[in-house]
Amino acid sequence: MTREEKSLVIDELTAQLADNANIYLTDISGLNAVDTSNLRRACFKANVKLAVVKNTLLEKAMEASDKEFGELPSTLKGNTSVMYSETGNGPAKVIKAFRKKSEKPLLKGAFIEESIYIGDDQLDALVDIKSREELIGEVIGLLQSPAKNVISALKSSGGTIAGLLKTLSEKEG
DSSP states (O other): OOHHHHHHHHHHHHHHHHHOSEEEEEEOTTOOHHHHHHHHHHHHHTTEEEEEEOHHHHHHHHHHSSSOOTTGGGGOOSOEEEEEESSTTHHHHHHHHHTTTOSOOEEEEEEETTEEEESGGGHHHHHTOOOHHHHHHHHHHHHHHHHHHHHHHHHHTTTOHHHHHHHHHHHHO
């Protein structure tokens, strides 16, 4: 690979790092062609991008990036694959599901919305991370709950304010 080619790859990796808030570093070495193909298929279905990268080029891209990767560059040893995803727990779910049949991929580390996770032992914690949409759904559910109480109280009280107050006071009592 020439210097110009390396520079282009570093620029592309830097752009990928900038464009993605959720980045997983994994080790998929040792997977045969069929397993690698199945992993890529699982990633595609889960809307996760998977790319095998050279450690030195990824490290330079991390240095060139505006993001603070903390200890993550120290995990760049051996074979490294990068998983990019819109959701924080998407790649973790793919890895966990895939590991029911195989020992790989191993999680080296992850960068999730500016938080750093190092080591394969973090996989369960990453699976449990709620996506932005899930959190918004929970907040909306919590906000709708009092409104539903008022609506049901209105219906049961005949629609009058006095009836509403009476119904609500009976519920609290």
